[in-house]
Each structure stands twice: as structure tokens, then as C-alpha cells.
Amino acid sequence: MSKLVIVGTVAFDAIETPFGKTDKVLGGAATYIALAASQFNVDGAIVSTVGGDFPLEYIDLLEKRGIDVSGIEIVENGKTFFWSGKYHNDMNTRDTLVTELNVLADFKPVVPESYRDSQVVMLGNLHPSVQMSVIEQIPNKPKISILDTMNYWMEHTLDELMEVISKVNVITINDAEARQLTNEYSLVVAAKKIMKMGPDFVVIKKGEHGALLFYDDEVFYAPALPLEEVFDPTGAGDTFAGGFSGYLANTEDYSYENMKNAVIYGASLASFCVERFGTERMLELNTKDVNKRLQQFKNLTQFDIQLT
Amino acid sequence: MSKLVIVGTVAFDAIETPFGKTDKVLGGAATYIALAASQFNVDGAIVSTVGGDFPLEYIDLLEKRGIDVSGIEIVENGKTFFWSGKYHNDMNTRDTLVTELNVLADFKPVVPESYRDSQVVMLGNLHPSVQMSVIEQIPNKPKISILDTMNYWMEHTLDELMEVISKVNVITINDAEARQLTNEYSLVVAAKKIMKMGPDFVVIKKGEHGALLFYDDEVFYAPALPLEEVFDPTGAGDTFAGGFSGYLANTEDYSYENMKNAVIYGASLASFCVERFGTERMLELNTKDVNKRLQQFKNLTQFDIQLT
Numbered sequence: 200m201s202k203l204v205i206v207g208t209v210a211f212d213a214i215e216t217p218f219g220k221t222d223k224v225l226g227g228a229a230t231y232i233a234l235a236a237s238q239f240n241v242d243g244a245i246v247s248t249v250g251g252d253f254p255l256e257y258i259d260l261l262e263k264r265g266i267d268v269s270g271i272e273i274v275e276n277g278k279t280f281f282w283s284g285k286y287h288n289d290m291n292t293r294d295t296l297v298t299e300l301n302v303l304a305d306f307k308p309v310v311p312e313s314y315r316d317s318q319v320v321m322l323g324n325l326h327p328s329v330q331m332s333v334i335e336q337i338p339n340k341p342k343i344s345i346l347d348t349m350n351y352w353m354e355h356t357l358d359e360l361m362e363v364i365s366k367v368n369v370i371t372i373n374d375a376e377a378r379q380l381t382n383e384y385s386l387v388v389a390a391k392k393i394m395k396m397g398p399d400f401v402v403i404k405k406g407e408h409g410a411l412l413f414y415d416d417e418v419f420y421a422p423a424l425p426l427e428e429v430f431d432p433t434g435a436g437d438t439f440a441g442g443f444s445g446y447l448a449n450t451e452d453y454s455y456e457n458m459k460n461a462v463i464y465g466a467s468l469a470s471f472c473v474e475r476f477g478t479e480r481m482l483e484l485n486t487k488d489v490n491k492r493l494q495q496f497k498n499l500t501q502f503d504i505q506l507t
Numbered sequence: 508m509s510k511l512v513i514v515g516t517v518a519f520d521a522i523e524t525p526f527g528k529t530d531k532v533l534g535g536a537a538t539y540i541a542l543a544a545s546q547f548n549v550d551g552a553i554v555s556t557v558g559g560d561f562p563l564e565y566i567d568l569l570e571k572r573g574i575d576v577s578g579i580e581i582v583e584n585g586k587t588f589f590w591s592g593k594y595h596n597d598m599n600t601r602d603t604l605v606t607e608l609n610v611l612a613d614f615k616p617v618v619p620e621s622y623r624d625s626q627v628v629m630l631g632n633l634h635p636s637v638q639m640s641v642i643e644q645i646p647n648k649p650k651i652s653i654l655d656t657m658n659y660w661m662e663h664t665l666d667e668l669m670e671v672i673s674k675v676n677v678i679t680i681n682d683a684e685a686r687q688l689t690n691e692y693s694l695v696v697a698a699k700k701i702m703k704m705g706p707d708f709v710v711i712k713k714g715e716h717g718a719l720l721f722y723d724d725e726v727f728y729a730p731a732l733p734l735e736e737v738f739d740p741t742g743a744g745d746t747f748a749g750g751f752s753g754y755l756a757n758t759e760d761y762s763y764e765n766m767k768n769a770v771i772y773g774a775s776l777a778s779f780c781v782e783r784f785g786t787e788r789m790l791e792l793n794t795k796d797v798n799k800r801l802q803q804f805k806n807l808t809q810f811d812i813q814l815t
Contacts, residue, residue, distance in 0.1 A: 384596070499728050502727075504801055
């Protein structure tokens with residue numbers, strides 16, 4: 200089993216969807232990534248920061264799932280990162296209502312000593328300089344490093360983002376962001392351009408339309424499970440990244456063939472995440488649920504045409 | 508091998524895309540359906556009408572592919588149906604510039620005597636009363652009847668459309684139309700509502716995002732092949748329907764399991780259609796091309812997760 204280090208936000212979210220709204224609840228990219236990765240019993244650690252207002256029970260909840268939390272710095276006189284958003288009726292678009300950086304503004308990530316030999320590095324969506332600092336703290340090149348990012352960093356810190364992109368093996372990015380980063384409409388052409396920036400593997404997330412994994416001239420498609428109801432999309436992309444990185448850390452096989460399985464696991468876990476508000480569904484997930492869902496993904500995609 | 512009867516337009520199209528524009532070229536739903544179905548060497552016939560202005564070489568071209576054209580009525584003093592459209596830069600939306608019904612306005616379909624025992628009936632997009640007339644001319648219930656339609660008929664002839672929907676086994680419809688017909692956003696819920704209207708199988712086409720096949724509580728997903736360039740989407744939906752119906756007629760197996768293969772064939776053939784203007788690519792397609800493309804679909808979708 201490989202060690203997995205995860206950097207990203209541990210945060211408060213307040214979410215409004217057509218189905219209802221929440222108060223401040225547990226959220227953040229690293230939280231969703233770690234909850235998904237913990238399905239694979241990986242030896243994983245979160246590197247993040249929270250304020251003195253962050254309930255210790257949330258940290259306990261992560262620790263109970265076998266996640267090392269010693270890299271979560273608690274700034275006693277600071278406030279936890281807070282995001283609030285409201286989804287539109289189609290659930291594909293949202294407005295950000297509030298973003299309070301708080302303790303994140305001065306965040307200097309410190310990878311715990313015992314995770315500086317991690318084989319898998321998962322860089323959740325954060326300022327690229329923070330992501331770069333984590334890369335620099337892993338002196339032996341990890342087997343695989345995975346970068347998640349978003350349009351905000353393309354618009355505000357493009358040079359630093361490009362530097363991080365040049366250092367990683369895998370990037371996960373959504374379709375609109377892939378187009379923005381490359382100025383190409385075709386996702387096939389966009390993926391090829393992004394590979395030239397550094398990564399060997401490009402995962403393009405298309406929300407309710409699934410995700411594409413590109414490698415060299417190959418492409419693999421993980422659909423999203425068609426659902427009767429999407430309750431809250433918050434964290435779906437991070438859950439995908441957590442399933443993806445957790446599966447790779449668990450299997451220690453970083454080949455393209457095994458990465459296909461990893462994106463299917465990512466899509467499966469993401470399909471649970473959206474069934475309830477915030478982290479609710481992920482917190483009560485068990486192996487039986489996951490295996491049943493994977494069988495649904497097989498039924499959804501596997502066919503039997505014999506070619507001569 | 509089952510007999511296949513196809514009703515739909517045989518037409519002139521003039522197409523404009525960001526890549527260029529055509530004069531009046533061969534088009535029409537029945538044309539695309541028949542060209543795709545002819546890949547399976549089915550015993551198929553077109554029921555349609557054209558004017559005296561329609562080049563006989565176009566009819567020859569269909570006949571040379573083994574398609575019975577005796578059901579194409581030529582109205583010597585009439586003009587052929589003409590459609591002209593312009594695609595926007597994203598290729599997912601288009602404006603209709605011209606629609607001239609011409610000989611279609613008074614079209615009374617006549618199914619050739621030798622195809623009144625067809626086992627497979629493919630009702631291409633046309634006025635629902637024309638589609639119903641074809642159903643009524645097949646006295647023995649066919650093994651399978653497939654309906655394609657569009658939003659125009661929902662808006663102008665809903666009662667007649669609902670009558671046809673109640674008579675068929677399979678409906679193919681795009682995502683926006685499925686939502687419009689049912690007033691449901693979730694495609695899973697929409698498909699279930701449509702099944703209650705009559706069809707056992709519902710195929711929802713999502714353009715560049717592939718197609719979903721629903722049956723009972725089951726769902727199967729045929730992705731669209733990610734392409735570097737979509738040259739002209741005209742006829743892709745009809746080509747999908749032609750591949751689907753042609754494969755079913757060829758295999759004579761109308762089970763859900765085999766229908767999964769049929770939607771993969773449909774998606775494969777549609778992926779060729781969009782590579783050139785109009786019918787160009789379909790006219791030069793060979794079995795080797797198709798098998799190579801099917802292998803790409805396998806590579807795109809097949810994975811190897813063993814569940815315990």
C-alpha cells in the first residue's frame with residue numbers, strides 16, 4: 200500500500216440548492232478527497248489549516264477513518280476558510296455567495312515528516328504556490344502526482360499554475376477550464392495541448408456527462424451514473440479525485456490500464472456524493488454500497504460485440 | 508435476416524458550418540438511415556417521395572447499396588423537400604435557414620407490397636400521421652418498431668404524436684426533447700414517463716455526450732467518440748437510428764442485451780457521419796473502417812474491475 204498525501208482546504212460550506220439549504224457544514228477539497236480515498240484503507244494524510252472555530256469532532260471524524268490529521272494546522276486565533284454557494288435549477292451552474300479565505304490567506308503547508316516519502320501526491324484545488332510547496336517537500340519523486348485546479352488560478356496566477364502543471368503526472372480539470380486553458384474547443388485537441396505542458400495523463404471532468412481520461416493517443420470514458428435526482432453537487436469533483444488517487448495508492452499500479460479503473464472508482468464515489476447535502480452521504484458509505492454501484496457502472500457500460 | 512422498412516425524408520440539404528458551406532446536396536432522414544443500415548447488408552426499403560428535380564443518380568446510389576427504392580415516389584411536376592441550416596461555432600446549435608416542404612406537403616406513403624411483412628419498422632422524423640400510416644400498412648405486428656421524432660411535432664401535432672408513441676417499441680429522442688415531452692429535468696425520470704406512454708425502450712440522444720438506452724429499471728450508455736474535429740453534425744441522429752435498426756434487423760435479436768450492441772453500432776456510425784459534409788463519409792465507408800471504430804469504442808469504455 201502506497202502512502203498518499205493530500206493538500207487542500209478543510210472548510211465550512213453553506214450550500215443552497217433547489218432542495219433546501221444548510222448552515223455552515225463540514226466541507227473543503229481535502230475533506231472530500233480524504234473521505235473518498237479512505238474507502239480504500241489507504242495510509243493517507245491531509246495537509247491543511249483551520250481556525251480555532253473548527254469543531255474538533257470534524258477532525259476526529261477524519262481521524263476515525265484512518266486519515267492522518269497531524270498536517271492540519273489549527274490557528275487558534277484564526278477563522279476557518281468559508282465558502283457559500285447557491286445552485287441554479289439545472290444543478291450545473293452555481294453562484295458563489297461568499298468566499299472568506301481567513302486562515303488560508305497565510306497558509307504555509309507543512310507535510311508531516313512521516314509522509315515525505317509518499318508515493319502518491321494529491322494536490323487539491325488551492326493556490327498553485329501552496330501546491331508547489333508540497334511538491335518541494337517530497338524530496339524523492341513520488342510515483343504519481345495529481346493536480347486539481349480551477350479557472351480562478353488561470354485568471355489570477357497563471358505563471359505559478361503553469362509551473363505546477365509542468366511538474367505533475369496527472370491533471371484533473373473540467374471541460375470549460377480545459378477549453379479556457381488551451382483556447383481549443385475540441386477536448387481531444389485541448390487534452391493534447393495540456394499534455395505538452397507537462398502531465399502524461401489528462402482527466403477532463405464533464406459533470407453530469409462523466410469524465411474523459413487521455414493518455415498519449417488513447418482515450419477512456421467514465422460516464423456519470425444517470426440519477427433520478429442530483430441533490431447537491433458540492434464536492435463531486437473532489438470526491439472523484441479522492442476515489443481516483445485512493446484507488447491508485449491502494450493498488451500501487453500507475454499504468455494507463457489501471458487508471459481506467461481509477462476513473463470508474465472516482466465516478467462511482469462521486470455519484471454517491473451528490474445524493475445528499477455536503478459530506479452526509481460519504482460519511483455513511485460502506486463497501487457493500489460501493490460494490491453495488493460499481494456493478495451498476497459495469498451494467499451501464501459493458502457490452503459484448505465480438506470483432507473478427 | 509429481417510426485412511427493414513424505413514420511412515423518412517429523401518431531400519436536398521444546404522449546410523453551412525464554420526468549416527465551409529455546401530450547395531444543395533443529398534440529405535434527408537431516410538437517406539442517412541438507409542446508408543447506415545446498409546452497412547449490415549439488410550433487406551431494407553425506403554418509403555418516401557421526391558420531386559422531378561431529384562437526380563436519378565442519387566436514387567441509383569441508394570439502390571447500389573442494396574436498398575429497395577420502389578417505395579420512393581417521384582412526383583415529376585413537384586419539387587424535392589429542401590432544408591438549409593447554419594451551425595454555430597460550438598456545432599451543438601444551429602439555425603434553420605430554409606424549410607421547403609414541397610412534395611412532402613401531400614405525401615401519402617405507400618409501403619411496397621413485398622415489405623408489408625417487415626419485421627423491423629424504422630419511422631424516421633416526419634409528420635406523425637405519415638408515420639402512423641406506415642404502421643397501419645404492416646398488418647402483422649412487426650418484431651420491433653422504432654420512432655424518431657422532434658420538438659416540432661410536439662409543438663404542432665402533439666395528439667397525433669402521442670398516438671404514434673403509444674404504438675411503438677422504441678423511441679429515439681434527444682435530451683432537450685425528452686425534457687420538453689415530459690416536463691422533467693432528470694433524464695432517468697423523463698425516460699420512465701415516456702415508457703408509460705407506450706415504448707418499452709427509450710433512447711435519449713445527447714449529441715457529443717453520447718446516448719442513453721433505458722429499459723425497465725436498466726440503463727446503458729453509449730458515449731460519443733471524442734473527436735478532434737466535428738465537421739458537420741447533419742444526419743448524425745439519423746445515422747445513429749440507421750445503425751441501431753440495421754444491426755437489429757441483421758441479428759434478429761431484439762433483447763435489451765443485444766440493443767446495447769445496437770446503440771454502440773449506432774454511435775460508431777454516427778461518429779463517421781460528422782467527419783465530412785452531408786453523406787460524404789457514409790458513402791465511402793467500408794467494413795474495415797467500421798470494425799476499427801468499434802475497437803475504439805471498446806477501448807473507450809471497457810474496463811476490468813473484478814467485484815467479489
